[in-house]
Amino acid sequence: RFKSFFNNAAIWNLCCGIIYKRKITSLDYHYSYLELLLLYRKMYVIASIYLLALCYVHNIQAKVTIHSFxxxxxxxxxxxSVDLKIKHDGDKNIVEEGVITNKIxxxxxxxxxxxxxxxEGGEWKxxxxxxxxxCSMRESFVGEFAEEVEKAAGIxxxxxxxxxxxxxxxxxxxFSKMKYKDFLAGKSKVRSTMRNGADIVGCLEIEFTIEK
Structure with a gap:
């Protein structure tokens, strides 16, 4: 995605250099080629940052449909254990009712x-x-999404x-509050297996589809 943009930007820089070279000759502008090069590079960096920002915003604003949790x-x-009943209202994923039970x-x-x-083709990769x-995984992977669930549940x-x-x-x-952002378009699944020593004390799965 970005390779073609970078190539096009390089061509754009070259073309602008030719155009401004003609302007310098015909209008007798007193700008050095170094000054113009620095100007073009600055414009190129700004354009690159803008493009990356657009891609990030597009990613977090993608439509997410939660199928099960x-x-x-x-x-x-x-x-x-977690038992949630999910319904959909437009682009919203709503936990109509749910119970989180913890025995320890x-x-x-x-x-x-x-x-x-x-x-991928009906198989989970x-x-x-x-x-x-x-606690560390909650902070680094789930982030604000976990905070909102806990607050709503009274945890x-x-x-x-x-x-x-x-x-x-x-x-x-x-789902945009998830700290982990590298999900692909299509159907995905996240599994969290919690252990206390050798004992599994919980295992949760969430399946969802992302449309970008």
């Missing part, structure tokens, strides 16, 4: 393995994988979720 395996008895007090020792998959403490202890039952109602899930 819950436990990795139905019927599995995890310490942490989470500690800083709990780790989370996050895996990102993309649907792994694109990224990282494991760290639950006050951030990643160190206390034992109890938490409920969501008519919560608008704004």
């Amino acid at each position: 819950g436990n990795c395996e139905q019927g599995k008895d995890y310490a942490l 007090d989470f500690t800083k020792d709990i780790k989370a393995l996050i895996e990102v998959f993309h649907d 792994e694109l990224a994988k990282k494991e760290d403490t639950l 006050t202890d951030s990643c160190l979720i206390k034992k109890g039952e938490y409920k969501l109602s008519n919560f608008v899930a704004d």
Whole structure:
């Protein structure tokens, strides 16, 4: 995407140099070629930054449709379980009602393995994988999206979720608040497996489609 832009920019610079060279000859402008080159380079850098900004804004404003958000395996008895009913209203993903149940007090020792998959021809291809403490992964991968879910559910202890039952109602899930931005267009899946030592205490999956 950017290669063609850079090539076109180089051609544009060359053409502008020829045009301004003619102007210098015909109108007797007193600008050196070095000054013009610096001017063109400045314009080129500004144009490049503008293009990157447009691409970033386009990415975060892409339409995201959440298909499911819950436990990795139905019927599995995890310490942490999530049951959400999602509906769609235009471009909005709304958790009509949902329950987050936690049977233990989470500690800083709990780790989370996050895996990102993309649907390619009906098969899930792994694109990224990282494991760290639950609190660290929440901050570096999920970010503000996690904060909004926790606030709506009444979870006050951030990643160190206390034992109890938490409920969501008519919560608008704004996927643009996700800190991780490198999702591809099409259908994707994110899996988060939480472990306390060798024991799996929770496994959540979210499936969604991105239209750019």
